[in-house]
Amino acid sequence: MERKKMTAAEVESRIASTGNWRFDNDVLFKRFEFANFAESLAFVNQVGEIAEAADHHPDITFGWGYAELRTTTHDRGGVTDVDFALVEKIDAID
């Protein structure tokens, strides 16, 4: 992958094909809702497996009935194709 910081226009163009991710403050963000804590935790573990395989790790906030994911490429100071590759794999979970 290129791993080059994308411009806002490039991000806005590519984000349209994701499952409702948002672009905010150099980060791709999405909130997911679940029926309870166990389902949130199960989802977080699926994301963790994907992140480890990609060696690219989002920041995850979760609790009873929800999970929020944020991904950016820290050493590039913004969003790169590596973030979009991660997002696409997460979108493909069930």
Added chain:
Amino acid sequence: MERKKMTAAEVESRIASTGNWRFDNDVLFKRFEFANFAESLAFVNQVGEIAEAADHHPDITFGWGYAELRTTTHDRGGVTDVDFALVEKIDAID
């Protein structure tokens, strides 16, 4: 358990015996640091197991090398003995 909102003085008194938890804005908070993402995720799963057993669920933010926990008793609008019971079980993890 009593499950009664504790006063700030009661919280400050009891928090002294925890492993460096902080009291802020009606929440008990602690940040943990780890060597990598896998260790953070393993810790989060241990916390998840404790939370499910207690039927009391913190909000958890984690990523590469860290996890932050926040616990409050939402239906009491603040910290109760249920939060301290959770904190004590989390402090007892390895």
